[in-house]
Amino acid sequence: MATETAKRITDIGPPNYEKFLPPVIKRNYGKWQYHEGIAPGVLCHVSESGERLYTVRAGSPRLLSVDTIRLFAALADKYCGGYLRFTSRNNIEFLLEDPANIEPLRKELFDAGFPVGGTGASISNIVHTQGWIHCHSAATDASGLVKSLMDRLYSRFTEETLPARVRIAVACCLNMCGAVHCSDIAILGIHRKPPKINHDILKKVSEIPTVIAACPTDAIRPAVVGGKESVTVIDEKCMYCGNCYTVSPAMPLDDPENDGLSIYVGGKVSNARTAPKFSKLAIPFLPNNPPRWPEVVDAVANIVEVYAGGAKKFERMGEWIDRIGWPRFFELTGIEFTRYHLDDFKHAGLTYARSTHIRY
């Protein structure tokens, strides 16, 4: 036992990135001077030394089999000395020194089913989460939804024809692992019914005070049900956030009839021009309709088209809406404005329109 522990390596952290940098990057690290977009999905960075680095970016489903990983490795060997990286939105980037390799690589990628694009004023890959593939908490699937959306928005990925970049994200429950809350378009799996409490096991699988404390709206009360110590939920105070379920398996919320999707728009993260902002509710509910979620795909495509037709160059979705005003956004997209759009959470009052600035 003692010997085994001695051999065991722990806490070494990740390998140092320097090992993985292509020579052209090593030579020009910190010396890049400017870049140019060469074609959708292809960037050229120019160093103060005059050297050039070509990046070819391809879309990925993020969920990859080891064989596909080996395919990427092989392409990297063939075209760029075995060097590649992934982006913060899960695209793959090949790092080329020789511009002559761009075209052949692009062709091989396309042929293998991996489109090149996602740069500049395009729709890049959709940040997303586990969904029914791996998470206990999911109100919908993420991968299937993303596949359906990207099939429809495909040319928006392979072309740079939008007023500005559009970032879409999908999260399969309110935990929002995709951090979707600051996206141009955020798609969120939601529940619409309070948890169905499993009184038989609640006390065994969770601590009642923790369950009670988990609820942001104080909807949970201690209760004895059928002789068992458990909790009850005041239905009117529940907004189905699922935080109680996170702390207790005895509080499941999923409900095939009532779960679905909601869409938020106009968020951003960059500080370019305007400050980062949250996405705001556009559509409170759409049905959960696998395998292709046509209602969600149509709704997103519609929003993208209206935006593409109306926004000025360099205007992100939220900046466009700020310019035209929310009433016009609803008018142009044909989306219905409902009571659910009116905030009633903590800072609700601050969302009310506190001026007479109105367009008629």
Place this chain on the structure above:
Amino acid sequence: MATETAKRITDIGPPNYEKFLPPVIKRNYGKWQYHEGIAPGVLCHVSESGERLYTVRAGSPRLLSVDTIRLFAALADKYCGGYLRFTSRNNIEFLLEDPANIEPLRKELFDAGFPVGGTGASISNIVHTQGWIHCHSAATDASGLVKSLMDRLYSRFTEETLPARVRIAVACCLNMCGAVHCSDIAILGIHRKPPKINHDILKKVSEIPTVIAACPTDAIRPAVVGGKESVTVIDEKCMYCGNCYTVSPAMPLDDPENDGLSIYVGGKVSNARTAPKFSKLAIPFLPNNPPRWPEVVDAVANIVEVYAGGAKKFERMGEWIDRIGWPRFFELTGIEFTRYHLDDFKHAGLTYARSTHIRY
């Protein structure tokens, strides 16, 4: 008794304003086409009919003796057929048909001690409240402070030399009867010590549950003190708002050593250009120093001067600050930024700077 009741007139409301309108207004009611500023304190409104109405506006201490009222009445008789009005900021306006009367009227007003001005890009009269003259709640006097301020800012009233109008208001306690919270410069009387509870009378003069409910921060708890039902205040939770005193005379807050003034800036009410906005804290505390409040007067004069020197034409104080940023405001005015400027009330989080937009 029955006869007396019969004679007694009630619920008649105010006299109809039409009785008080000068003939030129009656003739042109709703037909005004445009106006011109003729001189500080003098406006000319031109009707679609071609008729002209001249308004001469004079400053007033608001607190008027009946004899001064009679003086105004006499001036109105002499120069404008006995017609006059007051403004929403307590100035007096004489309504003239004959422009030849402007100069003599102005002179008589000046001679009587009532300056003509307050129009356009000036500092108009200071909206204010009762103070020690009449209110039980006052942390400071209002009239004396206003007099001291207007003496100093006098030429800002009689001239139109600012980038835009500057609206100043004074409220003598947090009830803010002057609705000062949306002023270019708001001066607010404040307490800095929790109420000193009079346990002997509390139960007699107020209802304990009402007193407890009055506190926005839940600082008040029921308690038995010296055998008497009363309340206690958790000192750390009290921010001296005085709402408990409003509902109970047994909770006085005034404290000569600790009461004082705070200054808020950058609010506005109009929808011109930007939406209405609240004033924000500039100076958390200045001493209560009657009869002339030199610290407050200096502070206000300083803010006005810095604004006058830095703002662009048509920029209200808050718009100027939004353009240059709060850090620069504090730098230019030399006002110290303290922990008290950091909001810690309900929506505090929303006041934090949530971008990297920083000037260096």
Place this chain on the structure above:
Amino acid sequence: MPDDERRPTKLLDQLEEGPWPSFVTEIKKAGEKNPACNDLLQQLESSYEEKRGHWKHGGMVGVRGYGGGVIGRYSAMPEQFPRIAHFHTIRVNHPSGWFYTSDALRTLADIWERHGSGLTNFHGSTGDIIFLGTNTTELEPTFNELTQAGFDLGGSGSALRTPSSCVGQARCEWACYDTMKLCNDLTHQYQDEMHRPAFPYKFKIKCSGCPNDCVAASARADLSIIGTWKDAIRQDDAAVAEYAAAGLDIRRDVCDRCPTRCMDWDNGKLTIENRECVRCMHCINVMPKALRPGKERGAVLLIGAKAPIVKGALLSSVLVPFVAAEELEGTVNELLKRLWDFWDEHGENRERIGELIQRVGLANFLDGIGLDPTPEMVAAPRDNPFIFFREEEAN
């Protein structure tokens, strides 16, 4: 009997210096006729010396049958200042737009000289004529003389307060509806709500003729009625040219300050994309001769402004994005009924209607008063996903 002797007021006397008209002088002037004012000055001097007020916590006094209109006030030093032992103020409904004839002013002055201190505020912050200081026995006689002269009391306590309005069409070219008439009509219509407090808390109505909001309704009215227009800004190109010729920098000072940047100044031609205009008034304010509000006029109704006590200050928020001028009075009356019913039923003690909306949520409030939600009511839709779906919509 008045004691003519006036003790020195060293501190206050300093406030008679300087160019701005002095309230101390006013009090002294009144003191020449009514020695209560000398007591007032003395007590105030001692406040200035000690840096604290000397008034007792207000008491309930009033005129018969009215639950408001008088603010009871008693000196905390009645032995020293017996003439202000009682020193109540009377709030009097002002005529709309604060217009007077000299005769009306003299009538008021005479009444108050007979029955009170002779000190006034023209006007109080809410807009009332304030008669500042008298004792309890004079209240009823003052009231009788006032009503004989055609004046009545304003509100106090948990009641409607005297509505107020900007000068509007009487003297302003921008008034998009008749503010003074509406204010006057509402004041008359709701005398009962004003004089017999029966609300959860106070309620204030203010009428501004255009978005400049010259009665500061947005900051302090439970119901703000703010004029605006629906069609295009009326534009006189010749007058625009005059302003330009006179030196106005139309690009910088007008177009670049337009909040939606919907104006363009190109080669001496001003173009406004009226569909994008949010009726902020700026361009009109700067060029009143050249630009005017459109002809399809009316008002925005906004709800819920107030000062910071208890739960933080609020600015008015949009409730009805547009009501045509012709329909304004009817709509406001109907709306007030629904607002007050809902508030009566759901408001807590000392809860302003703006706070009530925050507590129950705008959607529930709209349900309660029977209005549909519209996007004009919000600066932006919610950004949090914490939605309470209705029972009937989820299965």
Place this chain on the structure above:
Amino acid sequence: MPDDERRPTKLLDQLEEGPWPSFVTEIKKAGEKNPACNDLLQQLESSYEEKRGHWKHGGMVGVRGYGGGVIGRYSAMPEQFPRIAHFHTIRVNHPSGWFYTSDALRTLADIWERHGSGLTNFHGSTGDIIFLGTNTTELEPTFNELTQAGFDLGGSGSALRTPSSCVGQARCEWACYDTMKLCNDLTHQYQDEMHRPAFPYKFKIKCSGCPNDCVAASARADLSIIGTWKDAIRQDDAAVAEYAAAGLDIRRDVCDRCPTRCMDWDNGKLTIENRECVRCMHCINVMPKALRPGKERGAVLLIGAKAPIVKGALLSSVLVPFVAAEELEGTVNELLKRLWDFWDEHGENRERIGELIQRVGLANFLDGIGLDPTPEMVAAPRDNPFIFFREEEAN
């Protein structure tokens, strides 16, 4: 023993159509070697049919001595899908900037083919390499092979999570500090905080080289380190002219979109009032060849972003307005110590640091960590008068 038969997946098969690469194809590919993936596909098909997930509420599993890095997962239909009865994911620290050599990728692929489903995420939302699905007995062997290959686990639970960074100076001309180095150093330095959960809740660090924030730190990092500069934008007038000649509308697309309007384009000359510039990056983004960040570089430190659970989402807010690049690593380490101490002492269970700040107030938080308040920390000072004065300041 693998059962090679794959039952039909009618719904999922539809997701192999269309041009975007299909995760279903990936699962099938992996299923050719590891039939657990077929079970996964079957279970997923049944989720698609029934519109609900089929995973049990997660359980605690892991490797010896580590409190995190593995997400326990069990099928709710283990009889039907025995091969995914256990199906845990392993989170693996990624190399900074997500750079790999083909060899490194193949090593990872081989390990995972031997010990797990052969399915991965490149990468998880936090940035880790995700090995998707294996059973409990394979955890320790996978871990051993990983560490032999130079890789280690990421975080889960109430721990530090794997920091991430944008590509930074490796490929970006705008990186104002060395994001990849800082990210790598922090990841190594805090292995203990990552592997032995001892915080009140999770803690995330993200490093972006400039205000474009390409790792979205502002939205989701408890500590965001975002590059910026202090001196003037470097400007190349010839290159500006090139952009103009190429058809860029510099007035409209650059100057008019500058948030502070501190740029002017006049007669072919671009002027920037750098004192008013808020380093938003827009003009630089549009004209990378002509404009570049200044040379006095460093970063803004921001605090407290998170997703909406429990008390609403938060964006990062400014904590330290500027730290010079040379001092960044030292300052961050020192600050983290103070942040974590304060959070340990005052944070409640499952309270992110951003929520803690909201609860105790920014001023108290700054006191706690020993920083002075500066106006850069707020969008505006408070607008309410509800100030808690300190005992010692009032007498």
